[in-house]
Amino acid sequence: MNIGEAARASGVSAKMIRYYESIGLIGSAVRTQAGYRVYEEADVHTLRFVRRARDLGFSVPQIETLLALWRDRSRASADVKQVALAHIAELEARMRQLKQMADTLRHLADNCCGDGRPHCPIIEELSEGAEAASSRSPHASARR
């Protein structure tokens, strides 16, 4: 099957299949004489694995690890669990950051009349900046 069909069958775009091949996440596909990539059912299976891992927010390096564990029939489930738990921790850290931003903003917005007058605690916070708004070290860039 050609790349387009593999893309439809796996839910991974043709573009991304080529990309995954280029970075070595998946093996190089067999080519026809004309240079077309050819895929088997097993490849589609792998691609679906990758897509599901992406849907769960795993990064490409993590997926590399997961693929290796998948293929390793003598893997220890502890190794898989470790990757998963590390990722959960990462997701939770990101959630905490977002939550802190949202909470701060929500608090400010709740105190903003939202009418036609210029007075606004949101703008004030940004310009005068109560650094101590929430337990945050002075310049800890809470970005991303």
Next chain:
Amino acid sequence: MNIGEAARASGVSAKMIRYYESIGLIGSAVRTQAGYRVYEEADVHTLRFVRRARDLGFSVPQIETLLALWRDRSRASADVKQVALAHIAELEARMRQLKQMADTLRHLADNCCGDGRPHCPIIEELSEGAEAASSRSPHASARR
């Protein structure tokens, strides 16, 4: 004051100050004869505003809007609030995505013994893919 001092005073890196100038988020700094950028207290104040907005997760276009509102002494606080609420909604949407990923993973990890044996529900989910794991439309890419 030079860019380095402005960076230290505002918490925005010199690199980013130049970047913000290049994209027009902040005005072009006055230059010395030698081409050095020169900053006043007011500029540092603006930079701090930008940094705080970034810390709250606002994108550059949103900060552009916020800066304009800040400078507009006849602004309507409703306009500021609208920007803030839209951003809160965005943050919450991202949190929901992350939460769904984390919940799914947590569930799988809870069912993984995490011992030396190969059997692992996490790997199984990825390879066999119970698409119906959590209310998620068939191929709704839950990406970012």
Next chain:
DNA sequence: GTTGACCTTGCCATCATGGGAAGGTGGATG
């Protein structure tokens, strides 16, 4: 033999940020 759908590679863009190179400035010290 033409057409249309598909494939190939390659480059560009995203978004905010950092790194580094090559070269000019400025002030302090020998």
Next chain:
DNA sequence: CATCCACCTTCCCATGATGGCAAGGTCAAC
């Protein structure tokens, strides 16, 4: 005055995962 170090300048590159577009080759059907 020469030297040195810290600073400044611009320019290019990289990130991560993804999409878009363009120019050109392939294939199958009609």
